[in-house]
Amino acid sequence: GDSVTQMEGPVTLSEEAFLTINCTYTATGYPSLFWYVQYPGEGLQLLLKATKADDKGSNKGFEATYRKETTSFHLEKGSVQVSDSAVYFCALRNSNFGNEKLTFGTGTRLTIIP
Amino acid sequence: KAGVTQTPRYLIKTRGQQVTLSCSPISGHRSVSWYQQTPGQGLQFLFEYFSETQRNKGNFPGRFSGRQFSNSRSEMNVSTLELGDSALYLCASSLPTSGAEEQFFGPGTRLTVL
Numbered sequence: 001g002d003s004v005t006q007m008e009g010p011v012t013l014s015e016e017a018f019l020t021i022n023c024t025y026t027a028t029g030y031p032s033l034f035w036y037v038q039y040p041g042e043g044l045q046l047l048l049k050a051t052k053a054d055d056k057g058s059n060k061g062f063e064a065t066y067r068k069e070t071t072s073f074h075l076e077k078g079s080v081q082v083s084d085s086a087v088y089f090c091a092l093r094n095s096n097f098g099n100e101k102l103t104f105g106t107g108t109r110l111t112i113i114p
Numbered sequence: 115k116a117g118v119t120q121t122p123r124y125l126i127k128t129r130g131q132q133v134t135l136s137c138s139p140i141s142g143h144r145s146v147s148w149y150q151q152t153p154g155q156g157l158q159f160l161f162e163y164f165s166e167t168q169r170n171k172g173n174f175p176g177r178f179s180g181r182q183f184s185n186s187r188s189e190m191n192v193s194t195l196e197l198g199d200s201a202l203y204l205c206a207s208s209l210p211t212s213g214a215e216e217q218f219f220g221p222g223t224r225l226t227v228l
Contacts, residue, residue: 036219041221042221043118043204043219043220043221043222044204044206044219045219046216046217046218049216089157099170100145100147100162100164100169100170100206100208100217101147101159101162101170101172102147102149102157102159102206102217103159104156104157104158105156106156107156107157
């Protein structure tokens, strides 16, 4: 079945450091890939997405590129801020109409120190 | 446009009881999915409803059930509660029109089973 393997946390960085959170997946077909973020006490918010190979999703300075050859979708940001502290989830969905199921990674807790 | 709302936000029950959680999707969204989030198991898909029909189901026992009404509002029910059912229950809504449509999450219902 489908699965997502995500970099174990927690991750602690200083403000303005470079961030990478690794994500690899196993799936049949051609899934869409997503990064969601969860702030304390809140639900999940979509951070970015990519729907086909070589697509790059980007939002709020975060980027991730859909790499079919390495089945990866690593999240990067060039200069993190304290406000980026949250839990980040990598997820996939097989892009068939009628299948809304998201398969999530375990989540990576990110803490940014001023 | 109002977001996804979930009621109640917090709930405390005892073992053996049953509980009903409610989710109101974004206006116009016809698909509602439910997820269970626990520290040990992460985010797991429960089921998805579309046009009042359950379209997908995760690997949960029959004690977990749901339904969707004609206005797309959804409820999930857990009967004979167990300690392990303590979790954050998230619902998400989407249009959907393709496999890459964003799912919008509510803030969740925090269920504690004593």
